[in-house]
Amino acid sequence: MEFTKMHGLGNDFVVVYGEQALPGNASELAIELCNRFFGIGADGLVYILPSDNADFKMRIINSDGSEAEQCGNAIRCVAKYVYDNRLTDKTELTIETLGAGVQPVKLTTEGGKAALVTVDMGAPILNGLDVPTTIDANPVIGHTVSVDGRDFAFTAVSMGNPHCVIYVDDAANFDLATWGPKLEKHPLFPRKINVEFATVNSRGQVDMRVWERGAGPTLACGTGACATLVASVLNGKTDRKATISLAGGDLFIEWDETSNRIYMTGPAAAVYSGTV
Numbered sequence: 001m002e003f004t005k006m007h008g009l010g011n012d013f014v015v016v017y018g019e020q021a022l023p024g025n026a027s028e029l030a031i032e033l034c035n036r037f038f039g040i041g042a043d044g045l046v047y048i049l050p051s052d053n054a055d056f057k058m059r060i061i062n063s064d065g066s067e068a069e070q071c072g073n074a075i076r077c078v079a080k081y082v083y084d085n086r087l088t089d090k091t092e093l094t095i096e097t098l099g100a101g102v103q104p105v106k107l108t109t110e111g112g113k114a115a116l117v118t119v120d121m122g123a124p125i126l127n128g129l130d131v132p133t134t135i136d137a138n139p140v141i142g143h144t145v146s147v148d149g150r151d152f153a154f155t156a157v158s159m160g161n162p163h164c165v166i167y168v169d170d171a172a173n174f175d176l177a178t179w180g181p182k183l184e185k186h187p188l189f190p191r192k193i194n195v196e197f198a199t200v201n202s203r204g205q206v207d208m209r210v211w212e213r214g215a216g217p218t219l220a221c222g223t224g225a226c227a228t229l230v231a232s233v234l235n236g237k238t239d240r241k242a243t244i245s246l247a248g249g250d251l252f253i254e255w256d257e258t259s260n261r262i263y264m265t266g267p268a269a270a271v272y273s274g275t276v
């Protein structure tokens with residue numbers, strides 16, 4: 001099986017192209033290949049597949065074998081893969097996702113290769129039951145989730161996949177390993193949840209660290225950065241355009257007031273290709 005190791009700000013993937021459909025053992029393959037000690041090592045396994053209604057289709061399996069509806073960093077990697085490997089010559093293309101529909105993507109290029117990628121991530125879903133949470137409110141802002149005697153106020157946002165954004169004093173040094181897994185699996189979140197811990201430094205910049213559903217702590221999360229911007233606007237903390245600074249680098253997120261759509265801009269990188 002041929003693969004390319006790619007990443008978006010250190011959120012890394014084993015990317016596979018050339019299959020016609022997701023293989024039946026994709027979940028087992030993801031667990032095996034994403035293992036950092038006995039496999040290639042990655043946060044997820046990504047398939048680039050043919051699509052009936054877009055230029056390409058993406059499927060992403062987390063390192064624990066669960067499938068995610070969408071992945072912001074992976075979709076930028078997919079765009080770079082198809083452009084750099086001459087599978088398309090379009091710098092504006094569409095990519096179908098499992099849970100966030102068909103997403104338009106624009107590339108800037110340098111030396112014939114994709115550099116920055118902007119993805120139209122669509123409109124955020126704010127209805128609590130649709131995120132999903134068990135809370136019947138729209139939007140879910142400042143609700144409390146209690147774990148091990150500690151209360152966290154959170155804002156719930158779906159970008160196709162579910163997120164809960166929590167404001168803390170120092171996101172960069174927050175104890176992700178203790179609180180992340182407990183929040184991810186809390187009964188308030190029926191499909192589990194990606195957890196973002198955020199510190200707002202100005203109306204245009206937010207530090208964020210993430211505990212991802214199905215993958216644990218990752219260096220970056222594109223959908224999580226979008227959810228953080230949306231939560232920060234809803235909570236009156238930032239403008240509609242802000243830099244979200246992650247452990248692996250910065251993403252630039254804009255929530256367009258007229259269209260209600262979120263635009264995410266950031267890099268994607270190919271590290272090496274191999275056969276396993």
Ligand SMILES: N[C@@H](CCC[C@H](N)C(=O)O)C(=O)O
Nearest residue numbers: 068071072073161221222223
């Ligand atoms: N890293 C991703 C999100 C990947 C999926 C996530 N773990 C989930 O299960 O929803 C991103 O960049 O958006």
